[in-house]
Amino acid sequence: MKKLLTKILATTGLTLITLATIASLCGGKFLFISSVYQSLAVNVIIYLGLNIIQNIESEYFIIDVFRDVTFILFILISAGYLFDWYKSTPLWVVIIMSVIIYVISCFINIVKVTDDIAFINNQLEINKKKD
């Protein structure tokens, strides 16, 4: 639960930074407080959903990525209609933002997995020496 909460808050932070960066490039000056809560709500739904759909494992990594991206885009596009995002932001900007955030999250995940593997192998080596 703690890890899920950390992931949700981290991705919400990443979403807001990406949103602020794109808004600044387009001449925006501020973010609405409602955007912060909307980002948090969408991230909560995405993570809860991913937790369920990731039980469907594939032998191919690319299919797993396709499954995740399709689900994320479906939630984002639906949230866009629900929260009226398309009045101020075109659909393609939302899609590009989500892809950017997904790629950054994947990169952070790869770094973490590499660290975890190094830790596990190191621990196994220590245990072997102890034996």
Place this chain on the structure above:
Amino acid sequence: MKIKLQENSNQKELEIFIKCSRIDKKVKCIVSLVKSVDNTIKCSSNNQEFWIDASRIYYIESVDKKTFVYCEKSVYRTEFRLYQLMEQLSSSDFVQINKSCILNMNMLESILPLINSRLEATLINGERLCVTRRYLQDIKSKLQER
């Protein structure tokens, strides 16, 4: 560490008594190992029934709703479902590594990342198993417990 063995013909049940200044990781590890020796699973092979010690098991895999127990050179079938075995063996050194496989951590040699972003566990007998990223944290936690 001193090991004392006491033989008594009147003793009905095997009793293990551990004396220590405090219950640390090492003591917990010993308790876990002892428990795993006593942990047996009812299996079958060629219409014969066996009780397999958990400490002898390399990994347990579920294929098409059938559960198979893999030891060093033999494979057995068990009527238990994977989640039931996971509950029974969670106090021992067993951990889930993908949705259809639980592994005895004592049989794990190393874990390697593959080019296709998958992970592969190599066992001490050279056998290789697929590890799903979402279970990596459980493996790490299990190692930290020891």
